Amino acid sequence: MLTKCMKKISIGQRLLDLIAPRLCVVCGRRLAPSERVICAVCNLHLPRTGYQLSAYDNPMARLFWGIIPVERVAALFYYEASSRTSNILYDLKYHDHPEIGREMGRLMAREFMAADFFDGIDLIVPVPLAKKRQRQRGYNQSMELARGISEVTGLPIYNQIVRRTRFVKSQTQMGRQERMENVADVFEAKDLNAIRGRHILLVDDVVTTGATMTACAREILKTEGVRVSLLALGFAKS
DSSP, X not given: OXXXXXXXXXXXXXXXXXXXXXXXXXXXXXXXXXXXXXXXXXXXXXOBOOXXXXXXXXXXXXXXXXXXXXXXXXXXXXXXXXXXXHHHHHHHHHSSOHHHHHHHHHHHHHHHHTTXXXXXXXXXXXXXXXXXXXXXXXXXXXXXHHHHHHHHHXXXXXXXXXXXXXXXXOOTTOXXXXXXXXXXTOEEEOOGGGGTTOEEEXXXXXXXXXXXXXXXXXXXXXXXXXXXXXXEEEXXXX
């Protein structure tokens, strides 16, 4: 029965690919029926950080040392503006492709589980968007990543713990201090009793200076006994 079902899905996918071919978000080539979002070649050459193998001490983790107490910190790949792999984040954030977040979340979770990255973590909190930004985009890219991670790990998502209180201007051209000031006090904790004594995995799409993650984590860390680990899809290594 399972084999017949898989054959039906495969035939259906092949027919759909003939009508509306799916393309690799990185190189633009046509995807095979078994491929999702990125092709096997681009997946193989994705500039992975490998930070899950040294999650307590790596360049991304050091951004937060002396600022907020963190446990494990990692990202899947190095983000570089205008590179071909940056298309993953651009299309996820700006081109109405939430499925990229879910698939990349699943990919990241499968790889990081092999390094025991999720051991002892109790729940996932996606970094929230401002209501205005979410209305414009139609979804929160960090939530889509969290959904993919949750599917693989079984960890529950708590998306009502922290809210973003206001819309802030783009941080693309800002330095670290400007980014810190830009996101200061933009997050507000809502139901901290629900996470008391828990180990939280805070998820965002990309970390550049760590300003957004820091501001959000500070609110979560106001709760007694909470520990925080950080996970992003991309890391802009300076």
